[in-house]
Amino acid sequence: MQGEEIIRLERLTKWYEDGHTVLDHINLSIRRNEFLTLLGPSGCGKTTTLRLIAGFEQPSEGRILFDGQDISHTPPYRRRINTVFQKHALFPHMNVFENVAFGLTVKKLPKDEIEERVEKMLALVNLDGYGKRPVDSLSGGQQQRVAIARALVNEPEVLLLDEPLSALDLKLRRDMQVELKRIQQRVGSTFIYVTHDQEEALTMSNTIVVMNEGRIQQTGRPEDIYNEPKNPFVADFIGESNILPGHMIRDGLVHFANHDFPCVDKGLGVDIAVDVVVRPEDVAIVGAEQGMIRGTVESVTFMGVHYEMRIVGEDGFLWLVQSTAMTPEGTTVGMDIGPNEIHVMKKEGC
Numbered sequence: 001m002q003g004e005e006i007i008r009l010e011r012l013t014k015w016y017e018d019g020h021t022v023l024d025h026i027n028l029s030i031r032r033n034e035f036l037t038l039l040g041p042s043g044c045g046k047t048t049t050l051r052l053i054a055g056f057e058q059p060s061e062g063r064i065l066f067d068g069q070d071i072s073h074t075p076p077y078r079r080r081i082n083t084v085f086q087k088h089a090l091f092p093h094m095n096v097f098e099n100v101a102f103g104l105t106v107k108k109l110p111k112d113e114i115e116e117r118v119e120k121m122l123a124l125v126n127l128d129g130y131g132k133r134p135v136d137s138l139s140g141g142q143q144q145r146v147a148i149a150r151a152l153v154n155e156p157e158v159l160l161l162d163e164p165l166s167a168l169d170l171k172l173r174r175d176m177q178v179e180l181k182r183i184q185q186r187v188g189s190t191f192i193y194v195t196h197d198q199e200e201a202l203t204m205s206n207t208i209v210v211m212n213e214g215r216i217q218q219t220g221r222p223e224d225i226y227n228e229p230k231n232p233f234v235a236d237f238i239g240e241s242n243i244l245p246g247h248m249i250r251d252g253l254v255h256f257a258n259h260d261f262p263c264v265d266k267g268l269g270v271d272i273a274v275d276v277v278v279r280p281e282d283v284a285i286v287g288a289e290q291g292m293i294r295g296t297v298e299s300v301t302f303m304g305v306h307y308e309m310r311i312v313g314e315d316g317f318l319w320l321v322q323s324t325a326m327t328p329e330g331t332t333v334g335m336d337i338g339p340n341e342i343h344v345m346k347k348e349g350c
């Protein structure tokens, strides 16, 4: 269960000497025990946000509160926060065991307790028996797991993780996702996690913060971000989408793709320009004469569990549609979209 607020970012802003604003008035409240993910494309400011929270950078404007105290200028070692960096920073002259044990050794814990906790952590990250290996003899993925074990062994109140799984292969990444989530729930730490992998964010997080160009685009639960994206950027970034221009005729009726569709959206106004998002899995393929709209299948790709089709609508819009049924290229099909599958967004700047 997530509790009360532990960290608050207030108008957090960062620019460098070159005058480029990297973070632009970020406001964010992070709760105890929360698994919060910063998600966004390369260069959007994710690592910078973590570095500010950890104390390796100073804000240009705004402040960071920890348990209500302003820590904006507190040195990193005095913050109750641990970090797993994007590029792992292990001690090259120490072996795996010594690296993981480092924080506990500094705290001068009893030797057998250190041993027990380190061994348990190594088992958790699938590195049983690696304790005596020099770290530079490990693969990139193994080193990254040592870095995770080294941070987790301290059971920090807040753990910052910057793309900790990006060096791992898909299978190990999936396993580690489950493992990290389990550890987070068991230890009860607050995780602030950075990734540019949408699926990773959706499966692991309690809260996702979608960022672009130094600004927060949307903050919400994974379901909300996926089902109710606030703008075309979020819709496009969080999953493959059909994004079409349209206009709201009135509450519950929206026009796009040369057709009037019943929808569940209300309160946007009458005769208002909107963007409409339809997920590829939400378009139902029906007979050419039965559909709300019609199109011609341009290409079909088998994706393992479903087929992905590109369908050119009569208005020229290129639809992305996923279906478990295969429809051959060149077929004219009908497409139906239910009211709940239509997500209407106000046009940007309106």
Ligand SMILES: Nc1ncnc2c1ncn2[C@@H]1O[C@H](COP(=O)(O)OP(=O)(O)OP(=O)(O)O)[C@@H](O)[C@H]1O
Residues within 6 Å of the ligand: 016, 017, 018, 022, 040, 041, 042, 043, 044, 045, 046, 047, 048, 049, 086, 196
């Ligand atoms: N020391 C610095 N001086 C000038 N610009 C910097 C500095 N550090 C970062 N930047 C710029 O700030 C922007 C955000 O960088 P940041 O590392 O936070 O991105 P990111 O979201 O973590 O990207 P990635 O997914 O590639 O890791 C980038 O445009 C980067 O070039």
Ligand SMILES: [Mg+2]
Residues within 6 Å of the ligand: 046, 047, 048, 086, 162
């Ligand atoms: Mg980064």
